Amino acid sequence: MGRMSVGERRSALVAAAFTVIATRGLPAASIRTIVAEAGMSLASFHYAFTSREELLDVLIAETTASERSAVLPGQISGHSLHDLFAEGLGGYLEHLRARPEREQAMLELTQYAVRSRPDLAREQYGAYQEIALATLELVAAETGCQWLVPAPTVARLLVYLTDGLTIGWLVDRDTDAARATIEAAARALSTLART
Amino acid sequence: MGRMSVGERRSALVAAAFTVIATRGLPAASIRTIVAEAGMSLASFHYAFTSREELLDVLIAETTASERSAVLPGQISGHSLHDLFAEGLGGYLEHLRARPEREQAMLELTQYAVRSRPDLAREQYGAYQEIALATLELVAAETGCQWLVPAPTVARLLVYLTDGLTIGWLVDRDTDAARATIEAAARALSTLART
DNA sequence: GTCTATACACCGATAGAC
DNA sequence: GTCTATCGGTGTATAGAC
Numbered sequence: 329m330g331r332m333s334v335g336e337r338r339s340a341l342v343a344a345a346f347t348v349i350a351t352r353g354l355p356a357a358s359i360r361t362i363v364a365e366a367g368m369s370l371a372s373f374h375y376a377f378t379s380r381e382e383l384l385d386v387l388i389a390e391t392t393a394s395e396r397s398a399v400l401p402g403q404i405s406g407h408s409l410h411d412l413f414a415e416g417l418g419g420y421l422e423h424l425r426a427r428p429e430r431e432q433a434m435l436e437l438t439q440y441a442v443r444s445r446p447d448l449a450r451e452q453y454g455a456y457q458e459i460a461l462a463t464l465e466l467v468a469a470e471t472g473c474q475w476l477v478p479a480p481t482v483a484r485l486l487v488y489l490t491d492g493l494t495i496g497w498l499v500d501r502d503t504d505a506a507r508a509t510i511e512a513a514a515r516a517l518s519t520l521a522r523t
Numbered sequence: 524m525g526r527m528s529v530g531e532r533r534s535a536l537v538a539a540a541f542t543v544i545a546t547r548g549l550p551a552a553s554i555r556t557i558v559a560e561a562g563m564s565l566a567s568f569h570y571a572f573t574s575r576e577e578l579l580d581v582l583i584a585e586t587t588a589s590e591r592s593a594v595l596p597g598q599i600s601g602h603s604l605h606d607l608f609a610e611g612l613g614g615y616l617e618h619l620r621a622r623p624e625r626e627q628a629m630l631e632l633t634q635y636a637v638r639s640r641p642d643l644a645r646e647q648y649g650a651y652q653e654i655a656l657a658t659l660e661l662v663a664a665e666t667g668c669q670w671l672v673p674a675p676t677v678a679r680l681l682v683y684l685t686d687g688l689t690i691g692w693l694v695d696r697d698t699d700a701a702r703a704t705i706e707a708a709a710r711a712l713s714t715l716a717r718t
Numbered sequence: 719g720t721c722t723a724t725a726c727a728c729c730g731a732t733a734g735a736c
Numbered sequence: 737g738t739c740t741a742t743c744g745g746t747g748t749a750t751a752g753a754c
Contacts, residue, residue: 331719353638355550358747369721374749432637439634442627442693443548453694477707484704485711488687495686496679498637499648509679512672516680516711526737554730564739569731 337376340366342387350429354436385448388437392452395434409521412467413514420490421506424497431494453487460486473521482520489513532571535561537582545624549631580643583632587647590629604716607662608709615685616701619692626689648682655681668716677715684708 332340344366348357359380363373377383407415424431441449461483468475475482497506527535539561543552554568554575572578602610619626636644656678663670670677692701 359749360747370748371721371750372719375719380748436634436638438690438694439631442690443631449694453691477710478703481700481703481707484691484700485684485707488691488704488708489680489683490687491690492683492685492687495633495637496648496683499633500645505676505679508673508676509683512676512680512715513683515672516715519714520707520711553728555728565730566732566739567737570737575730 334376337368337372338386341368341373341376341383342390345383345387346391346433349436350433354433354440381444384437384440385445388441388445388448388452392434392437392456395430407471408518409467409471409473409523410514410518412471413517414511416463417489417493417510417513418507421493421497421503421510424494425503428498432498435494435498457483457487460484460490468521471523473523475521477520482517485517529571532563532567533581536563536568536571536578537585540578540582541586541628544631545628549628549635576639579632579635580640583636583640583643583647587629587632587651590625602666603713604662604666604668604718605709605713607666608712609706611658612684612688612705612708613702616688616692616698616705619689620698623693627693630689630693652678652682655679655685663716666718668718670716672715677712680712 341362345357345362348361348365352361359373360370362383363370373383377386438449438452441452457480461480464475464479464483464486467473468479493506493510496509497503536557540552540557543556543560547556555565557578558565558568568578572581633644633647636647652675656675659670659674659678659681662668663674688701688705691704692698
């Protein structure tokens with residue numbers, strides 16, 4: 329492996345780590361398998377990071393927010409509140425179906441963070457909720473509706489649903505059931521606002 | 524350690540494994556730490572189980588359903604649909620607050636199963652949904668209401684919410700926010716039936 | 719600066735003493 | 737039947753050659 333800056337090496341290792349976690353799971357993501365995935369020697373890892381733990385910290389901080397924010401909105405245009413919820417959650421389900429390994433990896437990283445890096449987990453979860461909140465406020469402004477419960481509460485409910493949908497679909501891969509549940513959720517959620 | 528039947532030994536090891544996972548996480552639950560928790564010698568493990576994997580299979584099969592079913596209903600008596608949802612989810616939140624390590628362990632076992640024992644995960648998730656469904660049908664019979672969407676779909680939505688609530692509260696431990704979200708969820712869910 | 723070689727701890731699993 | 741002792745393998749991390 330040729331000469332790389334520390335920054336390049338770190339990026340390459342973070343990307344390789346995510347690939348390994350997505351394809352084989354977090355327990356399989358040892359330093360050895362990560363450097364193998366990145367095509368580096370074992371020792372070069374500790375030239376870029378002081379420990380495996382440090383790499384996981386960076387991985388969580390860099391991926392969680394960007395990954396999830398990339399998923400949400402799409403464009404907004406004049407539909408009903410029900411349709412906006414249904415399209416938003418339906419779009420997420422399509423993303424999940426297209427790249428299940430990615431969301432599985434996110435879930436494993438969240439689990440690890442809750443256990444071993446609680447502050448980091450909290451921070452990322454907060455960022456995630458703010459994205460949901462911003463989307464909801466955009467929706468409210470667009471459709472001219474008003475929330476009957478505080479918007480942050482609706483945002484949190486949306487996050488609950490998204491996490492639950494992720495686990496549920498990853499477990500049984502029942503897309504039809506997931507779609508029907510999204511439809512019911514959209515119907516229920518849309519009653520939390522008045523036009 | 525005195526003489527025990529294989530059955531006793533298996534039970535003791537399963538219980539010890541759950542304790543270790545709850546307190547220190549699944550990655551820490553090696554055969555060595557499990558037998559230490561159970562006060563046994565290392566070799567006695569393989570007298571009761573052929574492998575660590577086999578113990579985890581038994582652990583998942585035995586705990587998942589019983590753990591979650593023990594949480595749900597309580598008694599039902601003449602409240603509105605809204606109140607029944609709110610009390611059901613609120614009761615689960617109280618259980619989560621009282622024993623966060625247990626639900627954290629359940630989540631880690633689910634994650635492990637999804638990755639390494641997909642059939643087992645599916646089976647347990649199905650059992651979990653059936654419990655939710657049975658509860659909903661009991662509720663419908665009690666309140667005399669009728670679901671506007673299929674009951675299994677409502678059950679799945681309830682499972683999504685429970686899983687999302689679990690992750691959310693474990694991450695930020697914000698009980699007030701969780702309670703407010705449960706209230707909103709109950710309000711939204713109760714619109715899925717007519718009296 | 720980057721590699722190979724290695725130190726040392728812990729893993730799952732088993733052999734063999736008692 | 738139950739233990740101690742040990743095997744082969746892998747983990748993280750580092751020393752030392754180049």
